[in-house]
Amino acid sequence: MSVARPLPHDAAPLHVTGAARYVDDIPAPRGCLHLAFGCAEIAHGAITVMDLDAVRAAPGVIAVLTAGDLPFANDVSPSAHDEPMLATDAVFYLGQPVFLVIATSHLAARKAARLGRLTYDARPALLSIDDALAASSRFEEGPRIYEKGDTAAAIAGAAHVLDGRIEIGAQEHFYLEGQAALALPQEGGDMIVHSSTQHPTEIQHKVGEALGIPMHGVRVEVRRMGGGFGGKESQGNALAVACAVAARVTGRPCRMRYDRDDDFTITGKRHDFRIDYRVGFDGDGRVAGVEFIQYARCGWAQDLSLPVADRAMLHADNAYHLPTARIESHRLKTHTQSATAFRGFGGPQGMVGIERVMDHIAHHLGRDPLAVRQANFYASGGDISGQKKPQTTPYGMPVEDFILHEMTEALVERSDYAARRAAIADWNAANPILKKGIALTPVKFGISFTLTHLNQAGALVHVYQDGSIHLNHGGTEMGQGLFQKVAQVAADRFGVPLEAVKITATDTGKVPNTSATAASSGSDLNGMAVKAACDEIRDRMAACLAELHQADPADVVFRDGRVAIGGAEMPFAEAAGLVYQNRVSLSATGFYKTPKVKWDRIKGEGRPFFYFAYGAAVTEVVIDTLTGENRILRADILHDCGTSLNPALDIGQIEGGYVQGAGWLTTEELVWDDTGRLRTHAPSTYKIPACSDRPDIFNVALWDGANREETIYRSKAVGEPPFMLGISAFLALSDAVAACGPAYPALDAPATAERVLMAVQKVRA
């Protein structure tokens, strides 16, 4: 069995030797040109004069393009057609690409791009949530509202009522490999594009539009990305289109990569949110009803903001049964980078909202927040007798697979939660300056694209006559180990060692019409599509071999690199050769679409998710009440991957997701100044976790249980859910601050040293 084994990443030997090739490592073809954007220097205004003479005259410059020079479509948006690659007559954020420099080197292009002299008629810039609200600047006609029951009445009738607000900062992806693309012009106007993208089909589509050719004239190849995290779902479009257009204009290969500061300044980030809440509950902390108003700062263009904001609404319950709920979502348009997909896709923000509510309730009642959480958990699903109906989410989906009661109990025991909580109280009593805190938070994350038609995938598998297998599917590799997991599936279907399977680059010429590798769906969708393709070939082989040996096809067994047919047995390679000689096709496509999902995103009703993935984390922190400095001491995690396809890769996703999630809520602070300029635009000023920021003690375990839904080998998606385990670090900080005084900390995120210190001073006041 190749599945379920903790095999290393397929490219690990290439990674460690520097041999793994990323887009910018592809040897430059002869005559290759390099591109850079000249960008807007103000957040909002009309361009009155564009003086590019100095740019054109700069050393190494071959050509300079503006919007008017583009031959066909000037649009790099994923769907709304509201995002010109080059600004037309006005600019809408500071950093918006305005002109494109084509030069003989990356450095020459960058230097020339700074020589543009743009004159603007500046207009007022809406930068903040308050600015946008005051101007009613938004996407969609008004707020979207999901409702379950009469929330106002439930709150009015509750024994206790609280309200509050939390501000949640944005997050830069900081994929280590910046955005990059390379376009190679072909005969007859065709184009081959190498792109660091999670969404090759969209690149193909946008390049086709920009060149005025059908999708069949564009082939996009992606071998790997140096990290994506959602930041390469739509944000690579501009570079790929720029390269393709420049290649068309010059007839030469063109490549582009953003310098890191440009990457920060031009591309979108995680949406920052403000969440207002009002909750009614009983003396045990059991919620009767909750109202959320979510404000999402979406930036200047729509990008993926609507489904992001939807997913924030869909996770406003997290793991808790809300008898009544009202969730109102404002998608605000501002003159800042267009916020985009980022691991969790709005889910984390929605989840922080309800976790804050649980924490606030517990503080109000003087109870352990964990007890309040457990009191509000959904009832366990899976009552086979049918006596007990599953509880439903605010959007009416029955929660049938709830396993957090058992998982939480197991984690409480493994992490020694109760004893440590008591020990922390003692420690805090003895330490006037430093305070510790602890929190256990759960995750219930919905798996499926909420845009239902995206829940499909294709694969292409060839078995060659020597028994070697060529594997291709629509998913992209960004480090998550998707290719290895899917190769494990393929090897298992044919009963061959993993070495027999060749992993190949994602290629729009092999598998068409793919969805982005996003929504944690990679192995669920592509694993199933590959399984279908492999099984198709295997069945053809079995039928052929059975006929040759006068056996039943059902008795043909593929195992250990060999094929057994009744009494006969042969190596897989020999079987492949034999089947080929008998003129049977050894190539097949596979296709998969997720069953059961169907919902109405306007009403907020139905089943957007095939299933839920679960997890829980306990984090212990310490803070300094004199400076607000803080750090994570220990984290214990129990996470649900169903029956893991590869426990090593899954644990890697969990450890990495936790640290990235904790980073979002602690040290990673994006700061825009009053003019709309992003002041934190490089790793010198934007601080993702470093090595020593991981917890001193870091225990990660997988929950042992199969997915009750029929997924690939009963596994569960793992890309995004562990990110939200990092919320436990944030609420542990809140717990530590709460040890400083009587008031509720109401900590905002990210909880930098500064915010922690201000919260300490507030609770003491």
Place this chain on the structure above:
Amino acid sequence: MDITFLLNGETVELADVSPTTTALDWLREARGLTGTKEGCNEGDCGACTVIVTDADGAKALNACILFLPQLHGKAVRTVEGISGPEGQLHPVQQAMIDFHGSQCGFCTPGFIASMACAHLNGETAHDDALAGNLCRCTGYAPIVRAAEAAEAAPVPDWMRDDVPTASGYPALPQDGDELATWYLAHPDGTLIGGATDVGLWVTKGLRDLGEVAFLHGCRDLQRIEAGAGGTRIGAACTMTQVWDWARDRHPAYAEMIRRYGSVQVRNAATIGGNIANGSPIGDNPPALIALGADLHLRKGDGRRVIALEDFFLDYGQQDRAAGEFVEAVSVPRGQDALRCYKLSKRFDQDISAVCGCFNVTVEDGMVTGARIAFGGMAGVPKRASAVETALLGQPWTEATVAAALPAFAEDFTPLSDMRASAAYRLSAAQGLLQRYFAERSGQTATVLEVAP
């Protein structure tokens, strides 16, 4: 400039190199060695880490802010040369595979270089060795497991580089005298120590530097010498050298240097550069001012000595004449009660929002001396004179400290920026004095000292 060095064991001779071509661009574009990656192009992510060996040994350096002439007479090993000549994996490479230390793999070559260098030097403080390498995928735990697993493995023989012989020339002066002559002749020229700051003028500012001189050949400026009056630290000493020196003598200063930049940055950055650039947020000046350091300046054959704090006149303005350079900083001998506190968003490899350094002398329960200096609180590194005055002559008690807190507002009117607000800076600075008192009273008052 003509330069020569070893690259993965082979001699490279380059004629007429542009002095500001970075090693990273040259490796990737001219040599096609694309294993070394560009992640940030400013020395903050470590994806471009390479191993450079000179007479002092092997060091990890960021190739993105390393100019080609800085390699003259040294040996460079990139990720491609960390595997053996027959393709054998280095123990850290094998461990990174076995312990799942790579996911997207883009940061991995830089980690491999840092890990192989630490392995070569027998360093096992992995968090410190890897503080300058960012990974966005793994959360670091598997990387540290891999580093630990490889600790005991012998160093492969191909990792030991000999240093080639190379001669100097005017823009590569070989001692302080040559430098003084060059700088007199080129008073508008740029001196390049480790290029951890000047490098960014080129890679981010896209500036043409004009005439430059590289200081790494000036061995006489790289010495730390104990004399009768104290210790003289040559301006071209790297922060790694300063750290080694400070560990036994000024452990609090050393602990701050541990968090200063990263291994790669400390191996390049010079103490003279950190002082001479006059940054209000450089971390050395507050510590050195609190220690009562003097600054040694040289112009041609003329020399003068000033108190370090007097060097910083105003934001962007130092007491330094054209053609004059920082030759050394000297620290008086004797006992001190120094504590250095660096506040930043992240503990490791971050620029301070506030850096407070305290050296208060207490005799018979009374404050008899106070040198308190801050970075990040004004346009220059600055003493907290009003606070010092409030403490002097008072009993060293919590009440005295409390009474001195308002004096911070007399000393400082800090700015708000992306690192912290003015209110936070002022409040936290007060907190640091309280921490200093608590620590001297035997309390644990920093989160870095708390174990789970």
